[in-house]
Amino acid sequence: AQSVSQHNHHVILSEAASLELGCNYSYGGTVNLFWYVQYPGQHLQLLLKYFSGDPLVKGIKGFEAEFIKSKFSFNLRKPSVQWSDTAEYFCAVNSKGTYKYIFGTGTRLKVLA
Amino acid sequence: EPEVTQTPSHQVTQMGQEVILRCVPISNHLYFYWYRQILGQKVEFLVSFYNNEISEKSEIFDDQFSVERPDGSNFTLKIRSTKLEDSAMYFCASLIARGANTGELFFGEGSRLTVL
Structure with a gap:
């Protein structure tokens, strides 16, 4: 069965620190990959997505993610976090041609001012 | 910008009672999800709905x-x-659906259900 793993459950960083959140998935076929963010009290919003092509994708608010097919990974990065990045981050996978989206357990990021 | 709306935002109910959570998906979307x-746990898929x-x-x-x-x-x-x-928090989502690259889900703000 498909699954998505996010190994960091809680991350605390100071402002200006660099961020990398891990995401690994298990599925043998081709996939679409997503990172969503949930700010406190708000709904999940799309940060970025990968369908095909350049494995390094750029999203909103300075976030980027790299798809490494051989490692089944889609890690999220940001070179310099801000206090406003405090949120929960979810990785999600969709098998191409299907309509099922599987989410990871989420990583709660706290950025200290 | 079109959005998915959910009501109620919070519902408290007694064990054994029936609850209905409502969602208005984005109007031209074709797939709907709960x-x-x-x-503190992961976002779990419940159901998808089409046609x-x-x-x-x-x-x-x-x-x-x-x-x-x-x-x-x-x-x-x-x-x-x-x-x-x-x-739990129940999220509704909708999807426009376009072939193999089915696009991203758009989520509502969630309905928090508390069962006492």
Whole structure:
């Protein structure tokens, strides 16, 4: 069965620190990959997505993610976090041609001012 | 910008009561979903709905759950007889659906259900 793993459950960083959140998935076929963010009290919003092509994708608010097919990974990065990045981050996978989206357990990021 | 709306934002109910959570998906979207998130846990898939029928459901989505699109705009999740373990945030999502690259899900703000 498909699954998505996010190994960091809680991350605390100071402002200006660099961020990398891990995401690994298990599925043998081709996939679409997503990172969503949930700010406190708000709904999940799309940060970025990968369908095909350049494995390094750029999203909103300075976030980027790299798809490494051989490692089944889609890690999220940001070179310099801000206090406003405090949120929960979810990785999600969709098998191409299907309509099922599987989410990871989420990583709660706290950025200290 | 079009958005998915959900009501109520918070509902408190007694165990054994029926609950209906409502969602208005984005108007030109074709697939609709319910997910739930128990506090501190992952976002879990419950059910997807397309062309007025369930397209897929998870093991969580047992006979206590049902979904309906009673008119052209609403998409509802009914829990027939709530249990304590149904306490969670329930998210509705919709998808426009475009072939192999099916696009991203658009989420509502969630309905928090508390079962006492």
